[in-house]
Amino acid sequence: MRDSLRGAGRLVVKVGSSSLTSADGGALDVDALGALVDVLAARRLAGDQVVLVSSGAIAAGIGPLGLTHRPTDLATQQAAASVGQGALVAAYQAAFARHGLSVGQVLLTADDTTRRRHWTNARRTLERLLDLGIVPIVNENDTVATHEIRFGDNDRLAALVVDLVGAGGLVLLTDVDALYDGPPSQGGSRRVPYVGTSEDLDAVTIGGTGSSVGSGGMVTKVEAAGIAGTAGAPTLLTRLADLAGALAGEDRGTLFAPAAATTGSRKRWLAHATTARGRLVLDDGAVRAVTERRTSLLPAGVTDVVGTFAAGDPVDVCAPDGRVVARGLVTYSSGELPRMLGRSTKDLARDLGPGYEREVVHRDDLVVL
Structure with a gap:
């Protein structure tokens, strides 16, 4: 199953804010972003197509706005995203350019996946970018999204993008190295290397919230793996430091197997993308x-x-x-x-x-x- 990610052909990779920002969340960690791009560029230059779903716009805007923490009110979140999105994409453009690759920004709201015509248009755009050899950088359009029309986190967005582009696999990068059967900070908790079916999670305590600069948590990542699984795609959950080894087939992180039976694209859209x-x-x-x-x-x-x-x-x-x-x-x-x-x-x-x-x-x- 781990070898299937090596031959996926088209891969969606999601990286969270905590993996891309400094310890206090107030600035982009350019070294971490560069390390991510190095791995993805190598994959792209080897002949595979990569779609990057990247958080970090709001976090990248915290410092320039003079804030000390992630804002909680919608208007300030939108302002931070407006400032931070440009910095985020500029950093990606510079990092991929070192490998001779170009990126294209794709900002989506939940409305773009909820409405079937918008869904089709988003698919057409992403397909064309990939055909042209571009690495799409996808993020939620935080500058205009409201609480009522948000994805809630980029884990779900990434899983929906898997279905949008027909990807062969999903990678979710987080600040822990894998899913554990209990809180990773507690002694005795063990890494779960493989999840074949939902029954494998019965004895697993899946906890809580994300970091101070993120909006997701382990629960949303397990849910995202389930959504991608219904589209026939395996999901790898790991941290940035282990990404290269995991994509090479090493036993890193947690691998979620795809669902044994999948539904048609239209019904998957109804089940997971609509509100x-x-x-x-x-x-x-x-x-x-x-x-x-x-x-x-x-x-x-x-x-x-x-x-x-x-x-x-x-x-x-x-x-x-x-x-x-x-x-x-x-x-x-x-x-x-x-x-x-x-x-x-x-x-x-x-x-x-x-x-x-x-x-x-x-x-x-x-x-x-």
């Missing part, structure tokens, strides 16, 4: 029909509508107890649905017209979670 705009609550019979028989969702099985959404928006499909069982693209707006609840499509067509003889969510636009 639900509302909720549909079903009766027990409809839950069984959707989750077991994989049928379309009809108005007769819907008991409640929560939220405000338009036709074509993604919605969560819920059991009577509120548990989310699926996600799909709804064919009616939240304003239309209440008068349709519990009624058959034939009744709706007779009373409201033939345009109402259709599913609430078609099975081709529905993914069971």
Whole structure:
């Protein structure tokens, strides 16, 4: 499995803020950034394609703004990102140029992956950059993203980019060398070298938050590995110092195997890239029909509508107890649905017209979670 990363052909590498900034988080660590670029450039010059998902814009802006720590309010985060993004990309441009390579900046918001047309446009841009021999540097567009439309951390973004570009592997770089079965700072905690299935994590205590300059933690990295796994890509979790050895096949870090069975790209997009705009609550019979028989969702099985959404928006499909069982693209707006609840499509067509003889969510636009 570790050899599969050596032959991945196309690789997505995500590096966190804590790996790229000084100990106090107030400036870019140019030496660390250069060490990262040296490894990735060697990979690129050997014939593979590399997409780098890089945090660090906000952290790089902390010093120039005269701040002492990562800001917590959105406006100051956006200001720090505006200042820091230029410094970050300039540093990458200079480092890759030493190897005769060029970079291209790609800034994304969650909206670019939530909306299918934006998703397609982002894929086209990244594909063209790779075809032209450019190393794309991807980051969340922190200067305009709001709390409501954020990825939350670049781990999830990197996993979605794996699917966007059809990468053969994902590397998540962090400030610890691997996943451990307990807090790494505690004696007796052991490195987990390989995660084959989710059951391998049952005895693992996955902790908490990221560093003072980052926004992610080990939980988000395990989740990202799961998202990449559904696209058929293995994930390597390690630290920058061990990257070269790990990519050469050495037993470093933690390797997450891809999922045994994968879904189609469209359904992976529905499951992982979309943000639900509302909720549909079903009766027990409809839950069984959707989750077991994989049928379309009809108005007769819907008991409640929560939220405000338009036709074509993604919605969560819920059991009577509120548990989310699926996600799909709804064919009616939240304003239309209440008068349709519990009624058959034939009744709706007779009373409201033939345009109402259709599913609430078609099975081709529905993914069971």
